[in-house]
Structures are given as structure tokens and as C-alpha cells.
Amino acid sequence: MKQALRRLYLGLIFVLMYAPIVTLIVLSFNKSKTRAKWGGFTMQWYRNLLENEQIMNAFYTTLIIALLSAIAATVIGTMACVAIQVMGRRSRRALMAIANIPMVNPEIVTAVSLMLVFIALRIGLGFRTILLSHITFNIPYVILSVMPKLRQTSRSTYEAALDLGASPLRAFFQVVFPDIVPGVLSGFLLSFTMSLDDFVITHFTKGPGIDTLSTKIYTEVRKGIKPEIYALSTLLFVTVLLLLILVNYSPEKKESHVKKTITRATRIRYMALRRVLPAFMALVVIAGGIYYGSQSSLTGGDSVIVYNWGEYMDPAVLELFEEETGIQVIYEEFETNEIMYPKIKTGAIAYDVVCPSDYMIQRMIEENLLAKIDFDKIPNIQNIGSTYLEKSTEFDPGNQYSVPYCWGTLGILYNKTKVDEPIDSWSVLWDERYADSILMQDSVRDAFAVALCSLGYSLNSTDLDELTAARDLLIQQKPLVQAYVVDQVRDKMIGNEAALGVIYSGEAIFTQRENPNLEYVIPKEGSNIWIDSWVIPKNAQHKENAEKFINFLCRPDIALMNFDYITYSTPNTAAQELIEDENIRSSTIAFPTDEMLENCTAYRFLGDEMDSVYNEFWNQVKSN
Amino acid sequence: MKRRRLLAGPYLFWSVSFIIIPLFLIVWYGLTSADGGFTLQNIAKITTPENLKALGLSLLLAFLCTVICLLLAYPLAMILSQSSLSQSSFIVLIFILPMWMNFLLRTLAWQTLLEKNGVINQVLALLHLPAIDIINTPYAIVLGMVYDFLPFMVLPIYNVLVKLDQDMVNAARDLGANSVQTFLKIILPQSVPGIISGITMVFVPAMTTFVISDLLGGGKVLLIGNVIEQTFKQGNNWNLGSGLSLVLMVFVIASMGIVNKYDKDETGGAF
Numbered sequence: 082m083k084q085a086l087r088r089l090y091l092g093l094i095f096v097l098m099y100a101p102i103v104t105l106i107v108l109s110f111n112k113s114k115t116r117a118k119w120g121g122f123t124m125q126w127y128r129n130l131l132e133n134e135q136i137m138n139a140f141y142t143t144l145i146i147a148l149l150s151a152i153a154a155t156v157i158g159t160m161a162c163v164a165i166q167v168m169g170r171r172s173r174r175a176l177m178a179i180a181n182i183p184m185v186n187p188e189i190v191t192a193v194s195l196m197l198v199f200i201a202l203r204i205g206l207g208f209r210t211i212l213l214s215h216i217t218f219n220i221p222y223v224i225l226s227v228m229p230k231l232r233q234t235s236r237s238t239y240e241a242a243l244d245l246g247a248s249p250l251r252a253f254f255q256v257v258f259p260d261i262v263p264g265v266l267s268g269f270l271l272s273f274t275m276s277l278d279d280f281v282i283t284h285f286t287k288g289p290g291i292d293t294l295s296t297k298i299y300t301e302v303r304k305g306i307k308p309e310i311y312a313l314s315t316l317l318f319v320t321v322l323l324l325l326i327l328v329n330y331s332p333e334k335k336e337s338h339v340k341k342t343i344t345r346a347t348r349i350r351y352m353a354l355r356r357v358l359p360a361f362m363a364l365v366v367i368a369g370g371i372y373y374g375s376q377s378s379l380t381g382g383d384s385v386i387v388y389n390w391g392e393y394m395d396p397a398v399l400e401l402f403e404e405e406t407g408i409q410v411i412y413e414e415f416e417t418n419e420i421m422y423p424k425i426k427t428g429a430i431a432y433d434v435v436c437p438s439d440y441m442i443q444r445m446i447e448e449n450l451l452a453k454i455d456f457d458k459i460p461n462i463q464n465i466g467s468t469y470l471e472k473s474t475e476f477d478p479g480n481q482y483s484v485p486y487c488w489g490t491l492g493i494l495y496n497k498t499k500v501d502e503p504i505d506s507w508s509v510l511w512d513e514r515y516a517d518s519i520l521m522q523d524s525v526r527d528a529f530a531v532a533l534c535s536l537g538y539s540l541n542s543t544d545l546d547e548l549t550a551a552r553d554l555l556i557q558q559k560p561l562v563q564a565y566v567v568d569q570v571r572d573k574m575i576g577n578e579a580a581l582g583v584i585y586s587g588e589a590i591f592t593q594r595e596n597p598n599l600e601y602v603i604p605k606e607g608s609n610i611w612i613d614s615w616v617i618p619k620n621a622q623h624k625e626n627a628e629k630f631i632n633f634l635c636r637p638d639i640a641l642m643n644f645d646y647i648t649y650s651t652p653n654t655a656a657q658e659l660i661e662d663e664n665i666r667s668s669t670i671a672f673p674t675d676e677m678l679e680n681c682t683a684y685r686f687l688g689d690e691m692d693s694v695y696n697e698f699w700n701q702v703k704s705n
Numbered sequence: 706m707k708r709r710r711l712l713a714g715p716y717l718f719w720s721v722s723f724i725i726i727p728l729f730l731i732v733w734y735g736l737t738s739a740d741g742g743f744t745l746q747n748i749a750k751i752t753t754p755e756n757l758k759a760l761g762l763s764l765l766l767a768f769l770c771t772v773i774c775l776l777l778a779y780p781l782a783m784i785l786s787q788s789s790l791s792q793s794s795f796i797v798l799i800f801i802l803p804m805w806m807n808f809l810l811r812t813l814a815w816q817t818l819l820e821k822n823g824v825i826n827q828v829l830a831l832l833h834l835p836a837i838d839i840i841n842t843p844y845a846i847v848l849g850m851v852y853d854f855l856p857f858m859v860l861p862i863y864n865v866l867v868k869l870d871q872d873m874v875n876a877a878r879d880l881g882a883n884s885v886q887t888f889l890k891i892i893l894p895q896s897v898p899g900i901i902s903g904i905t906m907v908f909v910p911a912m913t914t915f916v917i918s919d920l921l922g923g924g925k926v927l928l929i930g931n932v933i934e935q936t937f938k939q940g941n942n943w944n945l946g947s948g949l950s951l952v953l954m955v956f957v958i959a960s961m962g963i964v965n966k967y968d969k970d971e972t973g974g975a976f
Contacts, residue, residue, distance in 0.1 A: 087784045091799075094781060097852065098803050101814035104824065105806055108817075116817055157715050164713035174965075176713065179720045181961065182728060182954075184909045190950050193943075194727030217723040220716065225906055229861055229898035233868045249709075263867060267860050274804045298807055306810070314806045321802060419938040523924040525939050564841045564923025569816070578821055689739055689942065696940040697753075703927040704755035 102318065109311035115595055116306070117576030126312040133309055135396065139292040140313060143277060146208075146293060150215035151272035157216070158223025159265055162231050163253070165224075177228075180221045191218070192285035193423060199286065200429055207288035214286045215276045222275060223268035230264030231257075284420065289386050289430055290411040300391025300414040305571065307392075384409040385626035388424075388432040390613065391416060393487070395646035402633050408626050425450055431620045434627040439612050440526075442483050443476035444686040451482045452617045458628040459484065461635035468675060469652035473612060475683045483614035484631050485652040489586040490673065490681055491527060491609040494570070497598045499580035507535035507604045510581060511554075516561045520573060520582035523565035525699040526684055527609070528555060531583060534606045541685045545694070552698040556705045565703070574599055585611070587649030589670050601670050607680030612652070734947035747948025756932060756949070760956070763929040766843060767911035770850040771858075774907050775900070777851070778858035782899075783892075785859075786866035800856035808853065812920045815849055816840070819921070841923030849917040857906035865899030866892075904964050912957055929953055 109127075113120025130136060165176050183191055195217070199210050234257050242252035280295040287296065298310055391414040399410045413432075415421040418441040424430060425445065437445065445451050456462055462484065469485045477483045495504050499518065510519055510531065522528055530540040532551035542548060563579050570582040575596045584592075589601035615631045617624055633639060640656035650671045651657060660666040669677065687695075738744045750756060803811065818824045819840040826836040839845045869892065877887045915930035922928075933953065936946040 087788070090780065091784060094777070094855075095799060098799055098855075100818060101811045101852070102803050102806055104814040104817055105810055108814075116813065157719060160712040161716035164710050164716075167709050168713075176716075178958065179724060181905065181909070181958070182724050184905075190731050190937075190947065191727060193937075194730040195723060197730060198723065198726055213723065217719065220719065222906075225902045226861060226864065229865050229902050230868065232898050233865060233895075260868065264864050267864060270801050271857075271860070274801060277805060278808045280809070295807060295809075298809060306813070310807075310810070314810060317805060318802065321805060325802070417938060419941055422941065523919070525935075559925070562925065564925060566924060569920075573820070576820065576822055692940055693942055693945070696936065696942070700755045700759075700927065700932060700935070703924070703931075704758045 105311055106315045106318070109308065109315045111308065111311075113595065114305065114308060115572050115575050117572040117578075118595060126308040127316075130309045130312045130316075135292070136294075136297060136309055136313060139294050139297045140317075142208075142291060143293040143295070146211055146215055147273045147276035150212055150219055150276050151269050153212075153216045154219035154223050154272045155265060155269045158220045158268060159227050159261075161220070162224055162227040165228070166231055177224070180224045183218045184221050192282040195282065196285040196423075196429060197427070200427060205288065206286060206429060208291055210286045210288070211283055211291070211293070214282050215279065218279070218282060219272035219275060222271040223265075226268035226271060227261060227264040230261040234260045284416075285424070289388070289413045289432070292413075296414075300416050305392075305568065383407065383623075383626065384411055385623050385630050386411045386413070386431065386433045387630065388413050388415060388421065388435040390414065390436060393436065393613075393647060395642045398634070398639055398642055401639070402630065406626075406629060406633070408629065410630075425618055428620050431622045432618055433621040433623045434615055434617055434630055436486055436613050436615055438684075439473075439476040439614070440684040440686045442614060442616055445616065445618075446477065446482055447686070450619055452619045452621060452624060453481050454484065454617055454631070455628060458625070459632040459635065461632050464635050464637055464640070464653050464655040466652055466654040468678070469612065472610060472678075472683060473614065476612075476685060477614070483616050484635065485612050485614045486634065487587070487647065487649040488610065488612040488652055489650050490603050490678070491522075491530060491583065491585060491611070492589070492601055492603040494574055494582045494584045494589055494592060494599055494601050496574065496577065496580050496596075497600055499577075504581075504600075504602050505605050507531055507606055510535075510583070511558055511561070513561060515580050517563050518580040519558075519562050520570045520579045520584075521558075521562050521565050522570070522583045523567050525695050527583065528565070528699065528702070529695060530609050530684075532558075534604070534608060537606065540607075540609055540682055541687065543687055543691050548694065548698060552702060555702045559702065559705055585649075586670055586673075587647070590648045590665070590668070593670075603673065603677055603681070605680070607682070610678060610681035610683055612683060731947045731950060734943050735951040736948070737944060739942075739944055747945045748952060750945060751949060751952045755927070756929070759927045759929045759932050760953075762843075762926065763912055764956070764960075766847055766850065766928065767908050769847055770854065770911045771904055771908045773847070773851050774855050774858040775903065778855060778862055778903065779900075782859050782862040782866050785863055786869070800859055804856060809916065812849055812853070812917060815845075815852065816920055819845055819848075840921065841925055843922065843926055845921040846918050846926060846928075849921040850911045850914065853917065854907040854911055857910075858903040861902035861906070862896060862899040865896045869895055901964060905961060908960065908964075909957055912960075913953065 108116055110122050110124070111118075111120055112123040112125070161176070165173050168176070192214075195210075195214050196206070199206060199213075204210055204213075238256050239252055242256045243249065247255065278295060279293075280299045283293050284296050284299070287293075294310075294313070298306065301307055301310070385408050387410055389412070393414070394412075399412060402408070403410055415424075418437050421435065421437060422441065422445075425432065425435065426448070442451070465485055469488060470480050472488075473480055473483060473485055493504055493507070493509070495509075500509075500515075509515070510521075521531070526540075529548070529551055532554045533540045533542050533547065536547070536550055536554065538544070538547045538551070542551075564573070566573065570584045571588045571592050573579055574582045574584070575592055577596070584601070586601060586603075589599070592599050593601070615634070617627045617631075621627055634643070635653065637653060637655035637659055640651050640653035641659045644651045644653075644656060644660070648671075657666065657672060665671055735747055736743060736745070738746065751760065816823075819837075820826070821836070821838065821840065823840070829836055839848070873891055873895075874887060877891045882890065913930045915928065915934040918926050918928045918931055929949070930953075933946050933949050936942050936949060940946075
């Protein structure tokens with residue numbers, strides 16, 4: 082009975098731990114690119130994965146960093162534990178408190194301060210700095226695992242060993258160490274695992290051209306997680322599982338009572354399974370890492386360092402550019418404007434060409450971070466529609482610093498089966514009939530833009546009365562809102578979770594393809610038009626290459642390749658004419674008419690003080 | 706003995722360069738305004754109603770999560786430590802292996818499971834059972850936290866229980882203690898160091914998380930971690946963000962101080 086209860090309990094925990102894992106494995110065979118819909122069985126993602134050098138590269142970097150940092154942290158942490166054990170109460174407390182600091186700090190604080198320290202010490206950001214940071218946040222896990230174990234060890238056996246003539250070192254390794262091995266091992270495993278998972282700290286301490294799996298996954302969040310990532314996770318999982326089963330499959334155990342009769346053959350097989358195979362697999366991993374590492378190492382020569390949004394360019398475009406010009410592209414991705422900004426501001430890395438959004442470009446121009454672009458070197462600028470250059474003057478007066486790359490509008494995506502009236506106004510987001518069926522954007526400016534526009538105010542308002550009114554309107558709306566989300570509006574709308582969602586036009590085209598019942602509209606009160614443009618930072622080392630790169634992206638055939646890949650509207654009118662699919666070419670979602678854009682305004686940077694007001698008001702909405 | 710202290714050398718060097726110095730940077734940012742002057746305003750910002758509410762809610766949810774983890778983990782660690790299975794591998798199988806799937810992916814998977822039209826509700830509908838509707842509520846956040854942090858509670862407790870001196874347990878039994886008494890007087894007191902480690906490793910990340918509340922709380926539940934993250938990432942206000950982080954740090958350290966008071970076992974474990 083007792084045994085049965087235990088089994089049941091273990092079983093329940095097992096289900097809890099494995100429910101999401103099974104979900105992810107199932108998703109890796111999902112033909113549809115969104116997690117919200119089952120599109121049929123496919124092995125395609127596994128095939129794509131093996132051909133995707135970027136992901137495989139990131140995968141190996143991740144493994145090697147995890148391995149090295151876990152080993153270093155285990156050694157340093159265990160040594161520290163041994164020392165802490167003999168210290169007085171006070172210094173022990175102090176050291177344990179220090180160990181807790183990295184766990185207590187918000188990750189972004191640790192990350193940014195580590196980056197500042199590395200810059201101050203003139204350690205170039207790259208593989209080394211990631212490794213150093215990972216060791217830093219891994220040590221506490223080792224200490225917390227080893228310390229309890231060490232305190233359980235008995236002093237008398239250690240002293241007995243000393244009395245019997247063992248040196249302290251020998252006594253430690255022969256008497257004490259075997260007792261704390263489980264703690265050391267679990268510390269090692271935890272470290273390894275934490276290192277595999279870390280994103281924020283890695284992002285700030287890595288240099289251009291080096292990626293771990295996490296940084297790849299997080300930058301993909303904006304455009305949706307690639308199914309290849311699910312496939313890779315599944316492969317990793319199954320490999321480790323197999324390895325585990327092999328290591329634990331010991332023929333010895335079953336025959337332990339007849340131990341003497343173990344034949345030579347079994348012993349060899351046992352050795353092969355338990356030692357040789359794991360060692361072999363480790364070797365493969367390391368060799369693979371070195372191979373891929375050498376592939377990606379910067380060969381010096383002529384290069385251009387690109388810093389772009391995640392999933393925001395067709396990889397084939399980069400290859401074409403390298404082929405045609407012989408300039409090597411070092412490509413790095415970011416997740417939000419605000420993550421990109423400190424890296425440019427501190428000059429941590431001299432990027433050659435960056436792709437921020439409108440208001441951020443204005444801020445960077447005002448703070449004198451950008452270089453003027455030499456438009457004589459970019460003849461292809463003629464392909465960019467005049468409407469977009471004109472809209473750009475709102476944040477880049479005189480069009481001196483930026484070249485538009487992608488643009489879109491903010492609007493309402495609605496599900497025709499759940500809404501039976503025509504939607505043309507923001508006011509529908511306050512309609513109680515759609516309670517718990519509304520998705521709002523979880524970003525300050527977008528949420529306030531909705532409220533300000535529906536009140537008839539400017540979405541760049543700095544008037545406190547207007548902002549207070551907008552805040553109250555948002556608070557009033559909160560009970561009706563199902564969730565405040567960013568990228569997940571897409572998946573949730575495809576999965577029929579909600580009737581109405583505030584979304585960017587670029588995502589609308591993709592969602593319609595997956596769920597034909599969805600319709601996008603720019604409300605009549607006006608809305609936001611956003612433009613992501615290429616700029617060149619002041620400290621760029623290869624300004625001419627950067628201009629060649631921008632010029633290349635403005636070529637109609639290249640812009641078309643990127644449009645097909647990203648599905649966000651292109652400002653390249655020559656490329657628009659090349660689009661083969663008539664429905665898309667004339668789609669008013671992708672290419673709204675000038676009339677529809679009349680009421681649309683770009684965000685402007687309103688100054689740090691206004692930013693804090695917006696943020697404070699937004700916090701009041703969220704915590705209400 | 707003196708020489709043994711030197712073993713802490715590398716750790717100390719490491720802490721000073723990569724923990725203490727960064728910490729000073731945060732203190733410096735937290736106590737200055739954007740133009741560089743000294744100010745306590747960033748710290749005082751914690752007293753606004755919405756920040757206090759977020760802090761209170763974080764404390765509450767982190768506390769709940771820690772208690773649930775402890776209640777789930779202790780029996781689990783006992784079962785595992787007593788069973789004759791090849792335990793270490795089993796532990797790895799249950800707890801470490803799932804962690805090798807990326808944290809963000811696993812949390813997103815819970816979203817797929819819990820949504821209104823999600824996997825769990827579809828299964829429940831097939832069985833004609835009522836749907837559960839906890840996505841975008843604090844309950845879903847606690848579930849996500851428990852799921853993510855449970856291993857950090859089980860591992861240290863298990864590590865301690867495996868090493869437990871069975872002779873003591875047997876002696877207590879021989880002297881007539883029943884199983885409840887044995888547990889309360891012998892097993893529980895000896896496992897305190899493991900419990901403390903576990904509480905630290907669960908409470909602290911639960912207190913500072915923002916990813917879980919964003920993904921499973923639908924952005925409708927504002928925790929202190931979200932406030933800080935937003936101040937840094939959306940507001941770009943490092944001074945305010947650092948000031949609030951300092952307050953959070955004080956709260957976490959204070960909570961840990963309370964927990965450590967119960968850690969009387971200072972003399973134990975002589976090595």
C-alpha cells in the first residue's frame with residue numbers, strides 16, 4: 082500500500098515535470114510554424130536544422146561554454162566551501178551573503194554592470210567574457226549545493242585519517258571528498274544547466290559574431306520561435322536521455338550476487354557502455370565545437386559588423402552580399418531597441434550598421450551617436466518611396482542619418498467569427514460584449530497610443546491632463562482585457578483565444594495565412610506608423626562597407642527576398658512592383674494607401690522625463 | 706587550518722572583481738539622479754502605491770511558491786532517498802533533464818497547455834469535465850514558479866537525506882519513538898541545512914522573476930521584477946531601476962536573514 086502511494090506520488094510529479102516537455106517534442110513535428118495550431122506531421126524541421134549552420138554553431142558554443150564554466154565554477158566553489166567551513170561565524174556569514182548577491186540581483190543589472198567592468202578592464206567582449214560571466218553566476222549554485230553536504234561530514238573520520246599519518250590533502254580526498262561528491266556533482270549539473278539557459282547576461286557580455294542557443298531563441302521571440310529550435314531541443318533531450326540509460330544500464334547489478342562469475346566479455350561490454358561511449362560522445366561534442374568554432378572565427382580582412390533585430394533578414398541575403406563584394410558580414414541580433422541602446426551608447430562594440438526604430442533613431446541623433454550617411458554611395462535610395470522618406474523626417478529631419486528598411490502600422494486584428502459588426506474604431510476595445518476576449522500590447526507607448534488616439538489626442542502627447550485621461554481610460558479597460566502581451570498576440574489570435582487584438586500590420590499578413598478568419602484594420606481615429614531604418618554609429622570602423630551594405634539592401638531584388646522572408650512591409654516601391662502574388666502586391670494591409678496613412682504618426686522620443694511619466698502611469702494601469 | 710582558508714582565495718578574487726565591483730556600480734546608480742547628483746528619490750519611489758503593491762504581491766507569491774515547493778519536495782526527497790532505485794539517475798531524469806530544454810520554451814509550453822483552448826482544456830472537454838481557467842491569473846504564475854523551481858528544492862534536501870545517519874534513526878526506533886517522533890526529532894532537524902539551501906534557491910528567483918509573470922500572468926499581474934525590468938528596458942531609467950533593485954535586494958537579504966535564524970546548526974559538520 083505504502084509502496085503504491087509512493088509510486089503514485091512519483092508518477093504525479095513526473096507528469097508535472099514532463100507535460101511541457103512532451104508538448105515541445107510534439108511541436109517539433111508540427112507542420113505549422115505557429116505553436117497555436119496543429120498543421121500535420123512533418124520531419125522538415127529536423128532536416129532544416131542540420132543545414133542551419135547558425136543554429137548548429139550556436140549550439141556548440143553553448144555546450145562548450147556550459148561545460149567549461151561548470152567545471153571552473155565547481156572547482157572554485159568547492160574550494161571556497163572547504164575554506165568557509167573553518168572560518169568564524171562572521172566571515173562565514175559574509176561570504177555566504179556575497180554568494181547570494183548574483184542570485185538576488187535582477188539579471189539585467191548584473192549583466193550591464195559586468196559589461197561595464199569588462200569594458201573598464203579592457204577585456205574585449207567575446208567568448209572569454211561570456212565564460213567569465215557564466216562562472217560568476219554559477220559559483221553560488223555550487224556553494225549552495227556543496228555547503229550542506231560538507232556540514233554533514235564527520236570530523237572524527239577526518240582526524241582519524243590525520244592521526245593515521247595521512248597528509249591533510251590525502252585525508253581530504255580519501256575521507257571527506259567521497260562524502261561530498263553528490264553535492265559537488267549536483268552543483269556541477271546545476272551550473273551546467275543554468276549556463277545552458279542564460280540569456281540576459283550572455284547577451285550583454287558577448288561580442289559580435291558569437292551566439293549561444295539562448296540568445297538565438299530570445300531574439301526570435303519577436304517573430305515567433307523557429308520550429309527548428311523545438312527540433313534541436315528534442316534532439317538534445319533524446320540524446321541525453323539515451324546517454325543516461327546507457328550509463329545506467331549495468332549488467333553488473335542484476336548479477337551482483339554472482340559477482341565472481343562475471344565473464345571478461347560482460348566486463349568489457351560494461352566498460353564500453355559506461356566509460357568509452359560517454360567519453361566518445363564528449364569527444365564528438367568538443368571536436369564539433371572546435372570545428373564550428375574555427376569556421377566562425379573572424380578571419381580579419383574586410384568586414385562589416387551588422388546589428389539587427391532577431392529574424393529580420395533572409396540569411397541568403399547575407400551570403401549573396403559576401404559573394405558579390407567579398408566583404409565578410411559579422412551579424413548580431415537584438416530583441417528590443419532598449420537592449421540595443423546601451424551597447425551603442427557605451428561604445429562597447431563598434432558596430433558598423435544598426436537597425437533601430439524611429440523614436441530611438443531620433444534619440445541617437447540627439448545624443449550625437451550617429452554618423453551622417455554619404456548618400457552618393459547609396460544610389461539605390463531612389464527605390465525607396467518618397468512617402469516613407471517624408472514620414473522619416475518626423476524623427477530624422479532632413480533625411481541625413483537613416484535609410485528606411487521595414488515599416489508598418491498599429492491596428493486591430495479581429496476574428497470574423499467572433500465579431501459580427503464592422504470594426505473601424507478603437508472604441509470597440511472598450512465594448513463590454515468582448516470582455517475577456519481582448520488582447521492589448523504590453524508596451525507603454527503602444528498601449529497609450531491606443532488610448533490617446535481614441536480620445537482624439539496626439540500619440541506623442543506630453544500634456545499631463547491628456548495623459549491622465551488616457552491612463553484612466555486604460556484602467557477602465559483593464560477588466561475587459563484577457564492579457565497584455567507582445568509577440569503572443571499572433572499565436573493567441575491564430576489559436577482563436579480572443580476576438581480582438583492590437584497588433585502590428587506585419588504580423589497581420591502572417592496570421593491571416595494561418596487563420597483566414599482574421600481581419601486587420603487601421604482605426605479611423607488614427608494610429609502609429611513605425612519605421613525601422615538603417616543607421617551608421619559614429620564609432621563605426623568600416624563606414625564604407627556599411628554604406629555598401631545599405632545600398633545592397635536597397636536593391637529591388639534583395640528587398641523582395643527580405644520581404645518574402647520577414648513579411649513586414651517594405652518601403653522599397655521598386656521591390657513592391659516585383660511581388661508576384663497579386664493579392665499581396667495590392668494588399669492594403671501590407672501597402673496601405675496614402676489616405677489610410679494620413680492620420681498615422683510616428684513615435685517621437687519625448688525625453689527622459691516624459692518617459693518616466695509614461696512608465697509611471699503604465700505601472701499604475703498594470704497594478705490596478 | 707590557516708592554510709585552508711587560502712582555498713577561498715580564488716573565490717574571493719572572483720567575487721571582488723565580478724560581484725562586488727558591479728554591486729558598487731548599482732549602488733552608485735541607485736543613489737544618483739540622471740545628472741549625477743546624489744539623491745534618495747530612486748529609493749523613495751518604492752513607496753508609491755503601485756510599487757508597494759507589486760512588492761507585496763511578489764513577496765506573497767514567492768512565499769506561496771516556496772511553501773508549495775517545500776511541501777512537494779520533502780516527501781519526494783524522502784521517497785527518493787529511501788528507494789532502492791538507482792536514484793541518482795532517476796533524480797537527473799526527473800529534474801535535471803527537463804531543465805535542458807530552454808526555460809523560455811518550457812514556460813511557453815505551459816501557455817500552450819493552460820490556454821482557454823489549450824491542450825488541458827481540450828482533454829477535459831473530451832472527458833466532459835469542467836474547464837480550468839487559470840491562465841492570466843496569479844494561480845498560473847505560482848504553477849509556473851513551482852514547476853520551474855521545484856528541482857532547486859528537491860536536490861539539496863535529497864542530498865542531505867541520503868547522507869542521513871541511519872543508525873540514529875534506528876536508535877530512535879529502538880528507544881520506542883514512533884515514526885512521527887523519529888521524523889520530527891531526528892530526520893527533520895538534521896535536514897535543516899538542505900531545507901535552507903532549498904528555500905534560498907527557490908525564494909530568491911521567485912521573488913525576482915519577471916518572465917513567468919509576463920508569460921503566464923498575461924501581463925495583468927505586476928510583480929516587482931516586472932517593474933524593475935520595465936524601468937530598465939522600456940523606460941531606460943537606470944537610476945530608478947537600480948534604486949528599486951537595491952530595495953528588492955534589501956528585502957531578499959532580510960528574508961534570508963530570517964530563514965537563517967533557524968539554521969542553528971553552526972557547530973555541526975565539523976570538517
